[in-house]
Amino acid sequence: EVQLVESGGGLVQPGGSLRLSCAASGFSFNSYVMSWVRQTPGKGLEWVSSITGSGETTFYADSVKGRFTISRDNSKDTLDLLMSSLRGDDTAIYYCAQEAGTYTSWGQGTLVTVSS
Amino acid sequence: EIVLTQSPATLSLSPGERATLSCRATQSVSNYLAWYQQKPGQAPRLLIYDASNRATGIPARFSGSGSGADFTLTISSLEPEDFAVYYCQQRANWPRYTFGQGTKLEI
Numbered sequence: 001e002v003q004l005v006e007s008g009g010g011l012v013q014p015g016g017s018l019r020l021s022c023a024a025s026g027f028s029f030n031s032y033v034m035s036w037v038r039q040t041p042g043k044g045l046e047w048v049s050s051i052t053g054s055g056e057t058t059f060y061a062d063s064v065k066g067r068f069t070i071s072r073d074n075s076k077d078t079l080d081l082l083m084s085s086l087r088g089d090d091t092a093i094y095y096c097a098q099e100a101g102t103y104t105s106w107g108q109g110t111l112v113t114v115s116s
Numbered sequence: 117e118i119v120l121t122q123s124p125a126t127l128s129l130s131p132g133e134r135a136t137l138s139c140r141a142t143q144s145v146s147n148y149l150a151w152y153q154q155k156p157g158q159a160p161r162l163l164i165y166d167a168s169n170r171a172t173g174i175p176a177r178f179s180g181s182g183s184g185a186d187f188t189l190t191i192s193s194l195e196p197e198d199f200a201v202y203y204c205q206q207r208a209n210w211p212r213y214t215f216g217q218g219t220k221l222e223i
Contacts, residue, residue, distance in 0.1 A: 035211065045160070045203060045215040059211045095159055102150040102207050104171070106159035 002026040002105040004096050009110030016086050016114075022079040022096030022107055030054070030074040033099040036081050038092035039109070046092075049081065050099065064090075086114045118142055118206050122216035130223065135191040137219045139204035144184045148208040151180055151189045154218075155200045163202075164189065191221075199223050 008020040020036070036048040049070040050059045058070050069082040079096050091114045097103040119142045129135055139149065147167040152160035162171040164180035167187060177192040191198055204216040 033211070044217050045205075047211065047213045050211040061212070099211075102162065102165050102205065102213075103152075103160070104162055104165075106161075109159055 002098060004098065004105060004107035006094065006096055006107040006110040009094065009112045011113045011115065012086055013116050014087060014114055017082070017084040018086065018112060020081040020083065020094055020096075020110055020112070024077045024079065024096075024098070027098065029072075029077040034072060034079045035097045035099050035103065036070065036079075037095045037097055037103065037106075038090075038112075039095065040089075040092045048094070051079070083112070086112075088114050090114050117212070118145060118209055118214050120204050120206060120214055120216035122202075122204055122219045124219060125217075126220045126222060128222050129194055131194050131196055133194050135189075135194055135198070135221060137189040137191075137202055137221070139182075139187045139189070139216050141185040141187075141206060145206040145208035147183050148206055149180075149182065149187045150205045150207065151178075152203045152205065153198075153200050154203065160203060194221075196223075 003025045005023045012018050035050040051070045055072045067085045071080045093109040095109045096107045098105040121140045123138045149167045151164040154160045168180045179190045181188050201218045201220050203218050
């Protein structure tokens with residue numbers, strides 16, 4: 001059974017940084033593109049970033065490019081999202097998702113709140 | 117960016133009734149359209165992929181149809197556990213997937 005467990009969310013001040021992690025199990029982690037998707041009441045579900053199975057290629061939404069960095073450790077089956085220069089509109093639930101043509105499995109999400 | 121518009125925003129029905137949810141794209145996405153169900157406090161769950169294929173473990177009362185820019189999710193006979201929010205999502209523009217704004221299915 002695929003399991004994705006996010007951690008690292010919390011309250012951070014504007015301009016601050018936060019690292020989210022996602023621990024994966026139940027599948028061959030390095031064979032899958034992995035993504036971060038966030039959800040807010042106002043903007044709904046929004047793709048944030050993706051990384052190929054090898055970790056060689058990364059992609060970012062325009063809204064986070066230059067501020068967020070996605071990475072993975074295939075020896076530990078973990079996915080990370082380093083978020084910096086955080087803004088109020090980054091406040092959201094962040095989900096990691098396994099991608100197999102579409103988002104086939106999701107974690108339970110971790111809440112990030114950017115506020116002073 | 118491919119924008120997906122779902123209708124209606126809210127659908128009020130009773131158990132046993134048939135539900136029809138719509139998703140329209142601003143350009144053709146071929147059949148690269150998925151549907152998700154989300155219940156309060158939970159992550160989205162994949163129901164349908166590539167317009168008409170049920171994901172593993174999804175009951176047969178859920179079906180998807182359409183191609184190009186117009187898609188439909190049908191729930192043939194609503195069960196109490198089906199009342200939730202439903203989202204469509206396109207994967208035609210990898211990896212810049214986009215989602216619709218959701219349809220709330222309420223009793």
